[in-house]
Amino acid sequence: MEIVFATAIGLLAASGIWLLLRPRTFQVIMGLSLLSYAVNLFIFAMGRLIAARAPVIDAAKGANPALYADPLPQALILTAIVIGFATTALFLVVLLASRGLSGTDHVDGKEQP
Template sequence: MELLLVLVLGLLYSAGVYLILRRSMVKLLLGIMLLGHGTNILIFVVGKITKGHPPVIDETYKVFQEIYADPIPQALILTAIVISFGLTSFAIVLLKRVYALVDSDDLDNLNTPEEEDI
């Protein structure tokens, strides 16, 4: 299972970097989203995957006797999901406003001033 998640992680990172290097604002946003999802999977893989074991340890145990799920990476991933949702919604509104002003999706049109016709 971990090998599959590592392969998915590599695919998400490579697709995210590829989309970030494109000239479109929408592809830039999609690339950032893919990198965020890849990072969430990375945190999930680092936190060890345990199937059927809760992240709660009985208080009577003095020493950990079984494999248990680490709750810290799970909490970090939930926080990252909420933050990425807020960032994505803000970026969509911002991209819509920029598109309305510039009438283009190309990032190179944002850098060139319109006074070059002189």
């Protein structure tokens, strides 16, 4: 499972970086979104990838803490998703305003042939 998860993070990060290097504004915004998703998955993986386990340790039962997931990265990811969604919406509004003012959506402001 870790190999599949690491491959997914790598593909998201590579696709995000490739889109960041494109000349059009919408592609740059999508690249930032993909890169933020890759970082979110990476942070989520730091809380251990364990299926069907409780996220909180019950100390009264004397449970082994190595068998439980850490809930802090999960809370951080939920916050990052909300902030990322709001930031993407703001970027799209700025994209539309920039395109309306300049007439092009290229990052450098020059139309490519």
